[in-house]
Amino acid sequence: MLAVGLMSGTSLDGLDAVLCEVKGTGVDTEIKELAFETFEYPMKLRDLVKKVAENRPVSIAEVCSLNFELGKWYADAVINICKNYGIASEELGFVASHGQTVYHIPHERDGLVASTLQLGESAVIAYQCGCPVVSNFRTMDMAAGGEGAPLVPYSEYVLYQSAVKTIALQNIGGIGNVTVIPAGGEIEDVVAFDTGPGNMMINAAMEILYDESFDKGGAVAASGDLIIELVDELRDHPYLKMVPPKSTGREVFGIEYTKQLIETYNNYAPEDIIATLTWFTAYSIVYSYREFIIPKYNLNEIILAGGGVHNLTLVEYIKELIPEIDVFTQEEKGFSSDSKEAVAFVILGNETLHRKPSNVPGATGAKEKVVLGNVTRPN
Ligand SMILES: Nc1ncnc2c1ncn2[C@@H]1O[C@H](COP(=O)(O)OP(=O)(O)OP(=O)(O)O)[C@@H](O)[C@H]1O
Numbered sequence: 001m002l003a004v005g006l007m008s009g010t011s012l013d014g015l016d017a018v019l020c021e022v023k024g025t026g027v028d029t030e031i032k033e034l035a036f037e038t039f040e041y042p043m044k045l046r047d048l049v050k051k052v053a054e055n056r057p058v059s060i061a062e063v064c065s066l067n068f069e070l071g072k073w074y075a076d077a078v079i080n081i082c083k084n085y086g087i088a089s090e091e092l093g094f095v096a097s098h099g100q101t102v103y104h105i106p107h108e109r110d111g112l113v114a115s116t117l118q119l120g121e122s123a124v125i126a127y128q129c130g131c132p133v134v135s136n137f138r139t140m141d142m143a144a145g146g147e148g149a150p151l152v153p154y155s156e157y158v159l160y161q162s163a164v165k166t167i168a169l170q171n172i173g174g175i176g177n178v179t180v181i182p183a184g185g186e187i188e189d190v191v192a193f194d195t196g197p198g199n200m201m202i203n204a205a206m207e208i209l210y211d212e213s214f215d216k217g218g219a220v221a222a223s224g225d226l227i228i229e230l231v232d233e234l235r236d237h238p239y240l241k242m243v244p245p246k247s248t249g250r251e252v253f254g255i256e257y258t259k260q261l262i263e264t265y266n267n268y269a270p271e272d273i274i275a276t277l278t279w280f281t282a283y284s285i286v287y288s289y290r291e292f293i294i295p296k297y298n299l300n301e302i303i304l305a306g307g308g309v310h311n312l313t314l315v316e317y318i319k320e321l322i323p324e325i326d327v328f329t330q331e332e333k334g335f336s337s338d339s340k341e342a343v344a345f346v347i348l349g350n351e352t353l354h355r356k357p358s359n360v361p362g363a364t365g366a367k368e369k370v371v372l373g374n375v376t377r378p379n
């Protein structure tokens with residue numbers, strides 16, 4: 001069966017779309033990537049998503065419209081990737097659409113219940129593409145007491161489990177998240193959690209200090225020195241000490257927090273701030289391994305994925321901080337870092353259509369395994 005997976009992550013750099021052929025289910029899933037494209041966020045859409053995601057004043061009318069605007073943009077992406085490959089979207093078995101997370105509250109706080117909101121109306125996608133759409137993957141896990149994230153551990157287990165090696169799969173997107181797949185383990189043995197910031201703080205600081213959206217290749221970080229005072233402050237961040245399962249987001253490591261740090265350390269050179277935030281990102285990853293993974297598992301290797309693998313300074317810092325373990329990028333293992341999450345949602349959507357559970361309670365903290373996602377059929 002042919003399927004398209006759609007993922008627009010927290011970095012808001014674009015929409016990743018992957019066209020795959022998928023066969024089987026569970027550990028017998030076979031997946032072949034046929035095409036991958038990233039669609040750049042239209043400026044107006046990105047600005048509105050940011051406004052909502054940053055909890056700035058916004059009207060309900062704007063949120064209502066945004067849900068449909070995103071749905072239309074997603075549908076166009078599906079139609080385009082199919083057209084470029086030479087098929088019609090009606091030939092797809094399904095589209096798996098993650099949607100755009102505009103808010104995620106993993107735990108009850110300040111009178112708000114644990115909840116999550118991904119926008120991108122599935123009816124619009126289903127109608128325009130003429131095929132079933134699986135969406136809203138996070139809500140059923142949350143209904144079952146989980147944090148609704150991370151969900152990628154399921155596909156990682158399906159794709160990477162090994163009888164002999166314990167592997168840590170580290171994604172570096174907006175947020176950093178790790179999945180540990182113990183050698184010879186069952187899905188029940190998989191654990192995963194968000195390690196802290198991925199590119200989020202680096203991007204926010206690049207925007208404030210350089211009016212750039214990210215630090216290409218990690219060049220700015222490479223030209224700066226660490227600010228020891230800031231290192232000391234960041235090492236004490238309470239998120240690091242929280243015991244997994246745990247997840248985080250823009251609310252904790254987004255622009256507001258980064259802006260506040262930049263204001264406090266404004267007597268330092270901008271490249272030093274970028275270097276220190278890059279170092280902290282690496283530190284938060286390695287700290288998580290030393291505190292929560294290495295004491296429990298005989299970790300054999302770390303595989304990095306997500307846009308952060310292109311930040312060479314960040315990758316270098318990670319390697320320096322954990323010299324005793326082999327660190328690879330997903331590319332070095334023959335997989336694409338960029339398409340990973342979109343492929344993950346194809347795997348999850350496939351399970352949904354087969355009515356099979358695909359959350360990993362050891363990752364989300366859910367009480368039990370549940371079937372994820374809503375299915376919207378065109379007719
Ligand atoms: N050439 C590059 N040099 C440095 N950083 C890069 C490069 N290319 C991408 N990145 C970083 O990767 C980020 C995008 O990563 P990715 O696409 O994995 O994130 P995402 O899917 O939006 O986030 P998440 O996984 O948290 O939802 C960019 O915002 C940027 O910070």
Ligand SMILES: CC(=O)N[C@H]1[C@@H]2OC[C@@H](O2)[C@@H](O)[C@@H]1O[C@H](C)C(=O)O
Nearest residue numbers: 101104149150151152173175177341
């Ligand atoms: C709520 C939400 O959208 N979370 C994302 C985000 O981006 C990375 C990290 O934070 C992860 O928890 C999750 O996405 C991936 C795809 C996941 O659920 O595995």
